[in-house]
Amino acid sequence: MSDSEKTISIQSSSDENARQYKINITTVSGSSSKENSSIELNIVKEEEKSFFNCKKIFVRTTHMVLVLFVTGNLFIQNTKLRDALIQRDYIYLFCFVSLTYSSLLFFFLTCFKNPGYVERQQAENRRNLQKEGLPSIKLRFCTYCQLEQPIRSRHCEECRRCVNKFDHHCPWLETCIGEKNHKYFWFFVGTTNLLISWCIEITWSSFVSYSKWSTWLLKNLLFLFDAQVLVISFFLTFSLFVIHTYFMITNTTTWEKFSRKNITYLKIFKNESYNPFHQSYIKNIYMFLFGPRDHTWENVYAAFFKKNLKESSNNSSENEIQFKYDQMKH
Numbered sequence: 061m062s063d064s065e066k067t068i069s070i071q072s073s074s075d076e077n078a079r080q081y082k083i084n085i086t087t088v089s090g091s092s093s094k095e096n097s098s099i100e101l102n103i104v105k106e107e108e109k110s111f112f113n114c115k116k117i118f119v120r121t122t123h124m125v126l127v128l129f130v131t132g133n134l135f136i137q138n139t140k141l142r143d144a145l146i147q148r149d150y151i152y153l154f155c156f157v158s159l160t161y162s163s164l165l166f167f168f169l170t171c172f173k174n175p176g177y178v179e180r181q182q183a184e185n186r187r188n189l190q191k192e193g194l195p196s197i198k199l200r201f202c203t204y205c206q207l208e209q210p211i212r213s214r215h216c217e218e219c220r221r222c223v224n225k226f227d228h229h230c231p232w233l234e235t236c237i238g239e240k241n242h243k244y245f246w247f248f249v250g251t252t253n254l255l256i257s258w259c260i261e262i263t264w265s266s267f268v269s270y271s272k273w274s275t276w277l278l279k280n281l282l283f284l285f286d287a288q289v290l291v292i293s294f295f296l297t298f299s300l301f302v303i304h305t306y307f308m309i310t311n312t313t314t315w316e317k318f319s320r321k322n323i324t325y326l327k328i329f330k331n332e333s334y335n336p337f338h339q340s341y342i343k344n345i346y347m348f349l350f351g352p353r354d355h356t357w358e359n360v361y362a363a364f365f366k367k368n369l370k371e372s373s374n375n376s377s378e379n380e381i382q383f384k385y386d387q388m389k390h
Contacts, residue, residue, distance in 0.1 A: 116171075116234040119231070119232065119233070119234045120168070120171055120233070123233075127160065127164060130259060130289060130290065133282055134262050134263065134266075134286070137266060138266060139262050139263075139266040140266070141153070141156065141262060159251060160255055163251040163255050166248035166251055166252075169241070169248075170230075170233055170235065170237070170241050170245045170248050173240055173241040173244055174240050175219075175236040175238030175240055175241045176223055176239035176240040176241070177219075177222065177238075178205065178209065178210060178221070178222040180206075199211070202222050204220065205221065205222045207222065209222050210224065210357070210358070211325050211357045211358055212224065212337070213226055214226035214315055216229050216236045217229075219236050221236075223236045224238055224239040224240070225239035225313060225355075226238055226315050227313040227315060228313075228314045228315065242304075242313075242348070243348055245304070246301070246304050249300045249304065250301050252297050253297040253298050256290050256293050257294065259286070259290050260291065263286050263290060266283055267283055308344065308345060308348040309341050309345060310338055310341075310344065311335065311337045311338050311339065311344040311348070312337065320332060337361065338364075
């Protein structure tokens with residue numbers, strides 16, 4: 061043994077805002093002298109937390125300013141909105157302002173709503189559920205959160221938390237989209253797409269014709285800026301709205317759709333078209349919009365497994381469902 065030997069043991073303790081590690085260092089010298097010391101290290105430093113908080117503030121403030129700038133410009137310039145304001149067309153104004161308010165409302169609801177962070181007690185309760193006929197699937201263990209992830213949950217590197225029914229981390233909102241805020245995100249992209257479409261129509265009808273190109277460019281400069289922002293935003297929000305409408309109807313998520321081969325509880329199905337969480341289109345929509353926010357997906361998964369296993373046993377020549385049992389055992 062060398063003159064100085066250090067033994068380090070690490071114990072983790074979870075916290076919503078920071079992860080702390082307690083390191084015990086024992087120094088052993090050849091002259092039998094021992095010294096014990098405990099050091100508390102905060103991995104997520106205050107400077108790092110401040111950076112992420114500033115990033116959230118910057119991104120969300122940028123979105124709000126951009127929305128108010130584009131819509132406010134349509135009120136100031138010679139447009140249908142300004143004409144409606146002068147002519148006191150309150151119905152037209154009310155509809156436009158309400159749509160703008162709804163878009164911002166759902167934006168901030170999505171940002172500040174808990175996306176469905178997995179709590180330790182919740183993970184323990186789900187792990188203790190014993191489902192008759194449910195295959196023995198090795199679920200992921202999150203070493204950061206120190207818990208076994210329930211079905212449909214995933215750890216987000218940005219949020220540093222495991223999220224139930226994880227869909228994706230949205231950089232434009234700087235938050236995760238999960239079980240508890242997915243519907244607000246869907247309403248956000250839907251109302252925003254409608255608002256953008258309306259703004260494009262107003263902007264397009266407001267361009268003024270001039271004989272000289274330089275004069276036309278100068279007079280319509282702000283409209284050109286609005287049009288570029290609006291057209292790009294339209295295609296982005298329309299695509300997101302269509303994609304997440306499909307996810308709502310089929311009861312799936314972005315992560316499950318594009319990472320299926322890496323997800324333990326999905327890759328056991330040989331046929332990739334199988335969706336164990338699909339109940340019915342109407343029920344999927346209802347569960348997405350009005351269902352409980354702490355849904356136990358293990359029950360739905362077990363019901364699908366037992367139902368299809370029973371159906372496949374009745375047709376031994378051509379099984380409709382096949383499982384990779386070797387992967388399930390390890």
